[in-house]
Amino acid sequence: MPAMPTIPIAVPVEGEADLVRRATAGEAQAVRAIIRTHNQRLYRLVRAVLRNNADAEDVLQEAYLRAFANLGRFQGEASLSTWLSRIALNAALMRLRAQKRMKRVAPAPELAKAEIIPFPLASSIADPERVMAQRQLLHLVEEATDALPETFRLVFVARVIEGLSVEETAALLELAPATVKTRLHRARKLIRTQLEERIGPVLVEAFPFAGVRCERLTQAVLSKLGLAE
Helix, strand or coil: CCCCCCCCCCCCHHHHHHHHHHHHCCCHHHHHHHHHHHHHHHHHHHHHHHCCHHHHHHHHHHHHHHHHHCHHHCCCCCCHHHHHHHHHHHHHHHHHHHHHHHCCCCCCHHHHCCCCCCCCCCCCCCCHHHHHHHHHHHHHHHHHHHCCCHHHHHHHHHHHHCCCCHHHHHHHHCCCHHHHHHHHHHHHHHHHHHHHHHHHHHHCCCCCCCHHHHHHHHHHHHHHCCCCC
16 A cells, blocks of 8 residues: 655754754654654655655664664764764665565566556546546656666755755755756656657546536536526
8 A cells, every 4th residue: 555645844944953962862753743744755855765655664764773773873974864864875775685585586567567656636526537637647657766776866846846056956865966866857858768769658648528527517508508407
């Protein structure tokens, strides 16, 4: 079952130290606040490495446990977000290396399928046709992102999906800013190429006007013509 999205909670810089202190002391509310604040970003970064929802969730849980066990060592030299991200990425890379060493067999069909990461729809009115179209587009974007080479994929997720700056991405991935820019350029080009090749069949169903919306219009016209049943 795909991870449900979390709503990031802005934590003032001046309150971060206090939050860390309370979490280190074992205050559940502080631990929960840290997880809810960073969950979305950490999940996406871990998934960018592993490309599997179940593995990403499992590794993220391990990363949180490791982080909270060592929270007392956090000195604030980097932001808590960066510190947690590095722990999560290291955990994901360790899992990936372990999988390669074991020459893990291909995942079962039900896990091999790319799953949709839920996100809030722009429209508040349920429209099955439009929801389906949006899901199809998201599916293509996720598949195209998963198909990127790992070095490009991590930069793309950090910069485009998470919105980190070039400097933040460089610090997180321990790269030179120029390398981040180059990899992002190549990642975007690869994504664009893949989407252009596959988006045609999906766009055939763009701007859907069937189902509920079509029936609503039909009934309105029939009513105005005095033909409503």
